Amino acid sequence: MFTVTTTQVTLVQIDNYGPWTTTPEPRREMDLQTLQSRLFADVAQFLGHRDAYVFFTRFDNMIAVTNGVDGAAHASLQESIGNRYPVSVSLGTAVAERPVDALEAANRRLQTAGSAQDESRTEVLAGEYLSETDRSDLQVAHFDVVNATGKYTDRLNEFDTFINIEQAYGSLMRHLREAHGALAFFVGGDNVVAVCPDLPESAFSSAVAHVEDDVDIELQVGVGRGASAHEAGFAAKHALEDCRHDGTSVELFGAPAVSD
Amino acid sequence: MFTVTTTQVTLVQIDNYGPWTTTPEPRREMDLQTLQSRLFADVAQFLGHRDAYVFFTRFDNMIAVTNGVDGAAHASLQESIGNRYPVSVSLGTAVAERPVDALEAANRRLQTAGSAQDESRTEVLAGEYLSETDRSDLQVAHFDVVNATGKYTDRLNEFDTFINIEQAYGSLMRHLREAHGALAFFVGGDNVVAVCPDLPESAFSSAVAHVEDDVDIELQVGVGRGASAHEAGFAAKHALEDCRHDGTSVELFGAPAVSD
Amino acid sequence: MFTVTTTQVTLVQIDNYGPWTTTPEPRREMDLQTLQSRLFADVAQFLGHRDAYVFFTRFDNMIAVTNGVDGAAHASLQESIGNRYPVSVSLGTAVAERPVDALEAANRRLQTAGSAQDESRTEVLAGEYLSETDRSDLQVAHFDVVNATGKYTDRLNEFDTFINIEQAYGSLMRHLREAHGALAFFVGGDNVVAVCPDLPESAFSSAVAHVEDDVDIELQVGVGRGASAHEAGFAAKHALEDCRHDGTSVELFGAPAVSD
Amino acid sequence: MFTVTTTQVTLVQIDNYGPWTTTPEPRREMDLQTLQSRLFADVAQFLGHRDAYVFFTRFDNMIAVTNGVDGAAHASLQESIGNRYPVSVSLGTAVAERPVDALEAANRRLQTAGSAQDESRTEVLAGEYLSETDRSDLQVAHFDVVNATGKYTDRLNEFDTFINIEQAYGSLMRHLREAHGALAFFVGGDNVVAVCPDLPESAFSSAVAHVEDDVDIELQVGVGRGASAHEAGFAAKHALEDCRHDGTSVELFGAPAVSD
Incomplete structure (x- = not known):
């Protein structure tokens, strides 16, 4: 009765965010809350208009379901955030039948590039994307x-x-x-x-x-x-x-x- | 060693939000996420610049700690949201030694005015605010x-x-x-x-x-x-x-x- | 028939903005437009809730009428923008009977501190503010x-x-x-x-x-x-x-x- | 030496905005400025990510250059604004060799549907869009x-x-x-x-x-x-x-x- 589903998952990770929030001294909490929630809102608008979903999760790490969003769109999102925020983001994307397996693979792409708090690991863009032909529900x-x-x-x-x-x-x-x-x-x-x-x-x-x-x-x-x-x-x-x-x-x- | 603390708590509740999200039919989830997180960001900026804190909690109900923010400022926040969003908010405020007791009293002010999903109960502004003289830590x-x-x-x-x-x-x-x-x-x-x-x-x-x-x-x-x-x-x-x-x-x- | 008016004017100038927009290469115009108009909106909310006005003017230089907004509030605005945007702002404030004279004096405070495109001249905060007693219409x-x-x-x-x-x-x-x-x-x-x-x-x-x-x-x-x-x-x-x-x-x- | 250019222009018009700004009484100017500039920013992000441009013009009427943006995307923009703002927008689109002729035709589509201040003329979506094949520079x-x-x-x-x-x-x-x-x-x-x-x-x-x-x-x-x-x-x-x-x-x- 059910055909196979395929989920494309993107991990959106703010680069080196923890250290940034306390350098040179702790930043005002309401400014951090504003930054985080507006960044999430921007990602939600960008992906939402491409029929994708993003969830705020921990805000410094957001999980998105991006079936139908290709690599060029991911690059465009990353560039736009870099142009408008004091922080940048890394994006890892992968595809699997089970969502958690897709996330696991997406996440590993960032983890192998370096720590989330490695200040030289910024704006990673790594992923595999569903092609038009292999898309399923x-x-x-x-x-x-x-x-x-x-x-x-x-x-x-x-x-x-x-x-x-x-x-x-x-x-x-x-x-x-x-x-x-x-x-x-x-x-x-x-x-x-x-x-x-x-x-x-x-x-x-x-x-x-x-x-x-x-x-x-x-x-x-x-x-x-x-x-x-x-x-x-x-x-x-x-x-x-x-x-x-x-x-x-x-x-x-x-x-x-x-x-x- | 400790002197008494006093917490002023404000409940920010979007009026009749649940029904709005599905009327006339369900609205796109990413638009709702954007609306909610931007509304939270605006409240965070408004209150943050008055040295208060707000937490997103469930987004349709946000809890704020508002020591030092008076009734006029609360009225101003409510008016500004009404001017800029498709939804309005009700604000209940109260003061107590224990935060949960302040919230309980703040919340009751809205609950006695009507249900969160009562479409005629909008823009309630009810509260008691710490005076300059009785402020403590x-x-x-x-x-x-x-x-x-x-x-x-x-x-x-x-x-x-x-x-x-x-x-x-x-x-x-x-x-x-x-x-x-x-x-x-x-x-x-x-x-x-x-x-x-x-x-x-x-x-x-x-x-x-x-x-x-x-x-x-x-x-x-x-x-x-x-x-x-x-x-x-x-x-x-x-x-x-x-x-x-x-x-x-x-x-x-x-x-x-x-x-x- | 008329009593004397006094206007407090604040110049909000994005620091070294021109060079930033083209470094390392030109940034996407719509990202710049978004950044500028959201920065203006944030300043409008901050000052508006203090009963002040700000005008977008050239966006990289905005003119505000800030009667009633003191130095601490100006410092708070400057810090908050620095925490949330990839650019920072300098603020010069002055008071005069004629608005243009107030602006002239406010502007000079920034100009004497350095060029708008001097990358070492950032976050200048210089001004005189109306005291409670000398406020007039x-x-x-x-x-x-x-x-x-x-x-x-x-x-x-x-x-x-x-x-x-x-x-x-x-x-x-x-x-x-x-x-x-x-x-x-x-x-x-x-x-x-x-x-x-x-x-x-x-x-x-x-x-x-x-x-x-x-x-x-x-x-x-x-x-x-x-x-x-x-x-x-x-x-x-x-x-x-x-x-x-x-x-x-x-x-x-x-x-x-x-x-x- | 030059081949023919074709410009697709979209007029974005806030529906019945003038009356809204003064009903039931005038709204705070800084709230209006915030609303207008954030709406512009959202349109700029939406269209910008589709390689289009929008200009704020008079804010209640914005002119966009939308080569490559189809009717479905225009519908999506209109719906999203309606979901997140207290105002809605009408969109008229047309194509011509000279930009002003495209705008003229785009504009007429809204004008023939009713006045900008006709409260029953809302969310008009009318236009012709360049097809993939007839796109030129x-x-x-x-x-x-x-x-x-x-x-x-x-x-x-x-x-x-x-x-x-x-x-x-x-x-x-x-x-x-x-x-x-x-x-x-x-x-x-x-x-x-x-x-x-x-x-x-x-x-x-x-x-x-x-x-x-x-x-x-x-x-x-x-x-x-x-x-x-x-x-x-x-x-x-x-x-x-x-x-x-x-x-x-x-x-x-x-x-x-x-x-x-």
């Missing part, structure tokens, strides 16, 4: 917490709400990583977006059940497929709307969840 | 992971590094919340900034030990005090530099850690 | 073109519309500079904001008549006074609304124009 | 003022410098428009970028001579050609570097200027 799942506003946001203080969301996210991210090599990212509110290999519906019901068992938080998830992160993610968002509307906990490709 | 702790680059970033793939950092953060945030009513926020890289009530050095060594026991990750922490989040946080950054330089795991107010 | 005039949309935007192509607006602006800026030492800035659309010394209504009717004679374009103008650029400018905007509503060509302080 | 000229820093910036106050630059720009823009249907834009500092039809070197020496006669300011100009605005503009920047190095006043396509 990727799978994206969009999770959120059932009735988060009613159960948490409108009742608890924001930090305790956040603790709940954070625990659900932590439980989910580790489960998907270990069980499937999928990469799940918190994207704000009560939303988690996961980039997955080929997974059947049962994998998602299991993930939802795992989080409920583990930390007693109820999730729902929409799953989509497409030629790009945007296309797959957009289908996932629509599927999640179906969950919200129908009260189901898993919706695949817009079809109601059935046991498999 | 606040305490900020800046944690990071010992040798994160060598142990994680340069060795593991970024997602597995992130899992480690996220687990350390999750363990630390829950411990500080439960034990002390402190609010700890991941700020990127391997850094966590915690806004604390009056805590002695032993509380920080215990926190570091707790995380090491719990998830086997070694932290170090600098602690500072000051009249504003920036002043306290800047002292904490300098204290953390001392940890890095001297190999100690806790530095208070720039003095070397001694057992207590 | 300043005067701001907000001009626009009568029925610009109907006469130009909806009829001509945008470049020919722009030629008309640009000619009106050029005529007006030179007249106000020569006749009164006022500084007039195009702020987009068909709007010009002028920072003036004490000027009577007749000066504004003359300016409007001058432009009509010179380039055959009909202007209207609202004039306001206040303790800050924002306060004066906001009164001017309201006065201009009166022009639009009543069909008058000059409105002072909200009162209908009478001959003087 | 375009010509871009990059002017600046000879020794602007030494003659003006370091000597005069910034406003008087600006008056000089503005006069040179005004003289040049009108000459190029009237004589050749070229569109010239001030891009900051002492720089003007002109999008031209096929023009021989003599046209540029005449333009330089015209400005010197008219307002006594000495310009130099580099001219480039290419398949996109960036490619042509980049060649023009390199040619201008040759002017600076060799003391010539016109450099075409990197070759020294000879009389023709």
